[in-house]
Amino acid sequence: MRLTAALVLVGAALVLDAPERSLAQQAPLPAQDAFYAAVRANLARADREQYRYAYRERRSEVHTNPFGKIGTGGTVTYEVIPGAQLGMYQRRLVERDGKPVAAAKPEVVDRRDQGGANPSIDDVVATLELKIRGRETVGGRECIVIDFAPKKDATPKTKQGKVAKIFKGAVWVDEALHEVVRVEATSIDDLSYGLGVVARLDEGTHATLVREQIDSSVWLPTSVRLKGEGRAMLFRKLNVDFVVEWFNYRRTLN
Numbered sequence: 522m523r524l525t526a527a528l529v530l531v532g533a534a535l536v537l538d539a540p541e542r543s544l545a546q547q548a549p550l551p552a553q554d555a556f557y558a559a560v561r562a563n564l565a566r567a568d569r570e571q572y573r574y575a576y577r578e579r580r581s582e583v584h585t586n587p588f589g590k591i592g593t594g595g596t597v598t599y600e601v602i603p604g605a606q607l608g609m610y611q612r613r614l615v616e617r618d619g620k621p622v623a624a625a626k627p628e629v630v631d632r633r634d635q636g637g638a639n640p641s642i643d644d645v646v647a648t649l650e651l652k653i654r655g656r657e658t659v660g661g662r663e664c665i666v667i668d669f670a671p672k673k674d675a676t677p678k679t680k681q682g683k684v685a686k687i688f689k690g691a692v693w694v695d696e697a698l699h700e701v702v703r704v705e706a707t708s709i710d711d712l713s714y715g716l717g718v719v720a721r722l723d724e725g726t727h728a729t730l731v732r733e734q735i736d737s738s739v740w741l742p743t744s745v746r747l748k749g750e751g752r753a754m755l756f757r758k759l760n761v762d763f764v765v766e767w768f769n770y771r772r773t774l775n
Contacts, residue, residue, distance in 0.1 A: 548656070559699035563740065570739050572632070573774040575602045577615075580765040593763050601630070603774050608633030644682035648675040657693065659702055664693040671709070687712060688728065700740045704730040711751070720759055722751040735770040743767055 579598040598616035603609070610632065614625040654666045670689040677683045690706030708726040726749030733743045744766045753759040 556696075556699065560694060560701070563699050564701065566738075567740055571741050572603060572607050573772055574735070574741070574770045575600075575773045576767050576771070577601070577769045578612075578765065578767055579616075581763045583761070583763060593761050604629075606633070607774075644677050644679040645685045648672060648677045648682045648685050654691065656696070659693050662695045662702060663697065664702055665696050667692050667694070684712075690728075698734075698740075700734070701732055703732070704728075708749070712749075720751060720753045720761075722747075722749040722759070722761060725749065726751075726761075736772065741767065741770060 577598060578601055579596055581593040582595045582597055583593055595618050596616075597614060598619075599612045600615045601610050601612045604611060608631065610630040611627045612630050613627040614622050616622060648671055649669045650672050652668045654668050657664050657666050668689075668691050671686045675682075675686055677686050687708050687710040688706040689709055690704065692701060693703040694700065695702050706728045708722070708724055708728075710724055712722040712726055713720070726747065728748075729744075729746045730742060731744045732740050735741050735743070744764065746765075747761060747763040749761055751759045751761070
């Protein structure tokens with residue numbers, strides 16, 4: 522999903538380009554260069570390692586039929602298993618609205634172009650204005666909080682950079698483990714799909730990405746939520762509360 526990739530890249534961008542300044546009077550920051558280098562290394566490792574894991578994916582269904590249901594409603598759950606070739610997956614529908622689906626045919630998902638080093642990160646870095654806000658505790662974790670907003674003169678080239686340009690928000694980074702924990706973002710412009718013909722979400726749409734530790738050394742996204750209002754097929758009112766959850770991660774490839 523383009524939004525998920527953009528939010529993860531925002532987290533990476535912030536630790537790549539965050540300014541060095543005092544965060545709080547009560548406690549000094551760790552050594553800046555070492556801290557940011559550790560966070561970058563963790564994000565890069567997660568980007569490489571995620572393609573070695575099987576998992577379940579539960580997502581809201583989105584309806585844009587101009588003569589039928591519009592918006593989000595109901596859920597589907599997939600079993601996703603990596604293939605022998607890195608970036609290739611088999612995905613099979615296993616539940617609809619919490620009820621088992623029998624004998625669904627698996628489909629092949631090709632994500633090979635997303636593996637390895639991510640070239641979009643430089644574009645996201647160039648798109649955002651960054652500012653360290655301070656420290657906050659999130660779920661018992663001491664986090665460094667970094668605010669972001671698009672630069673006025675930004676001209677992003679990639680899809681992820683263009684998505685980042687219409688959001689402002691904050692990233693929470695676990696200070697001890699050097700891991701991005703959460704990204705909260707609000708759109709400052711309309712967000713269009715299908716050139717705005719299929720759907721357009723209005724300014725003020727809110728997005729949240731959560732990352733968690735899924736084994737002894739790797740953190741991966743566990744949920745993303747997009748909530749807002751807009752129009753579908755140009756004329757029908759659209760209310761979206763779109764959620765994707767990733768769970769039951771298990772490593773299947775070495």
